[in-house]
Amino acid sequence: MTILEFKRYFKSELSELYTEAESAQLYSIFLYEKTGFDRFQQRRFAHQELLISDEEELKEIIEELKTGKPYQQILGHTEFYGKKFFVDENVLIPRPETEELVELAKIEIQNLKSKIQNLKLLDIGTGSGIIPITLKKHFPNAEISAIDISEKALEIAKKNAEFHQAKIQFIQQDYLNTKLEENYDIIISNPPYIGIEENIEIEDSVKGFEPNIALFSPTSDALIFYKKIAKDGEKHLNENGMIFLEINQKLGKETLELFSNYSESRLIKDLSGNDRFVFAKKSSNF
Numbered sequence: 001m002t003i004l005e006f007k008r009y010f011k012s013e014l015s016e017l018y019t020e021a022e023s024a025q026l027y028s029i030f031l032y033e034k035t036g037f038d039r040f041q042q043r044r045f046a047h048q049e050l051l052i053s054d055e056e057e058l059k060e061i062i063e064e065l066k067t068g069k070p071y072q073q074i075l076g077h078t079e080f081y082g083k084k085f086f087v088d089e090n091v092l093i094p095r096p097e098t099e100e101l102v103e104l105a106k107i108e109i110q111n112l113k114s115k116i117q118n119l120k121l122l123d124i125g126t127g128s129g130i131i132p133i134t135l136k137k138h139f140p141n142a143e144i145s146a147i148d149i150s151e152k153a154l155e156i157a158k159k160n161a162e163f164h165q166a167k168i169q170f171i172q173q174d175y176l177n178t179k180l181e182e183n184y185d186i187i188i189s190n191p192p193y194i195g196i197e198e199n200i201e202i203e204d205s206v207k208g209f210e211p212n213i214a215l216f217s218p219t220s221d222a223l224i225f226y227k228k229i230a231k232d233g234e235k236h237l238n239e240n241g242m243i244f245l246e247i248n249q250k251l252g253k254e255t256l257e258l259f260s261n262y263s264e265s266r267l268i269k270d271l272s273g274n275d276r277f278v279f280a281k282k283s284s285n286f
Contacts, residue, residue, distance in 0.1 A: 001055060003031065004046040013062050026071055030061050033075060080130045083137075085160050090152035091128040097270050098190055098246060101277055102134050104268065105188055105244045108279070109139060112240060118143065120182075120238075124175050124189035124229065125149075129157030129168065131188055136166040145169040147178070176228060180236045187233055190246035191225035222248055223255060226278075230258040237282045249274040 001009065011023040018026065028039055034054045037045060050058075064074050072078040072093045077086050080094040081102055087093055109119070119142040123132040126146035136144050146168055148154050154170050161168045175191075221227075226245065233243050243262075247255045252267050252275025259265040263283035270276035 081134045101246045120184045121186040122184045125191040129160045133166045147173045149174045185241045188244040193248040241282045243280040245278045
């Protein structure tokens with residue numbers, strides 16, 4: 001088949017799962033991956049015959065997509081904050097809201113930079129390592145540690161750190177049963193925050209292909225991670241230190257209340273207008 005003929009076949013095969021626009025976007029992504037043709041070249045060479053090997057591989061991709069598997073996992077990578085990151089079934093696929101979390105942290109840290117020398121940062125529940133690696137690229141002199149319970153997730157995180165030449169200390173730990181031993185200037189986290197009762201609201205394509213341990217709270221208490229972070233921050237956050245958290249939009253006020261003892265705490269909406277982040281700061285008179 002030609003590139004154009006296969007595009008029609010691709011969209012037809014996936015018509016029950018994706019809109020025509022979504023299928024066209026996916027076809028463009030995978031065709032680029034297999035042939036190196038960008039969008040312009042795909043149009044320019046629309047009547048060129050595909051290699052048999054490329055055609056067969058694209059047909060295999062169609063079958064994988066039909067199962068509901070996220071296209072990023074099929075590709076083996078995705079984009080976050082303008083950079084390429086490896087992903088697989090052991091890590092969450094980055095969401096746009098987490099880019100907003102990183103942007104919030106970046107701005108606040110830049111405003112604080114003159115007050116803190118040798119910035120020390122901890123990421124809790126790092127997954128693929130997108131948060132600490134992105135922040136390390138913006139603050140190369142920062143000492144950054146990242147915790148995750150999953151050994152397999154940390155393998156991907158280390159692969160990403162090596163790819164981006166970012167020096168991060170990755171630690172395999174169960175944070176909920178870990179006692180912090182060091183102090184930090186920044187604590188940042190996008191922990192599992194979906195309550196068990198919300199399971200039915202989550203799409204099967206998410207539950208079936210992304211690690212539930214990174215999605216759902218391990219107990220009936222959806223705030224369990226935030227409660228521990230709030231307590232740890234009181235003891236292990238340095239003067240002028242800050243906490244940045246991505247949260248469950250349904251529990252904004254409840255999450256913010258956990259940080260009421262801090263010198264400053266704010267509930268921040270994401271670009272879609274949902275309660276999505278909590279910012280807390282510890283000043284000298286805390």
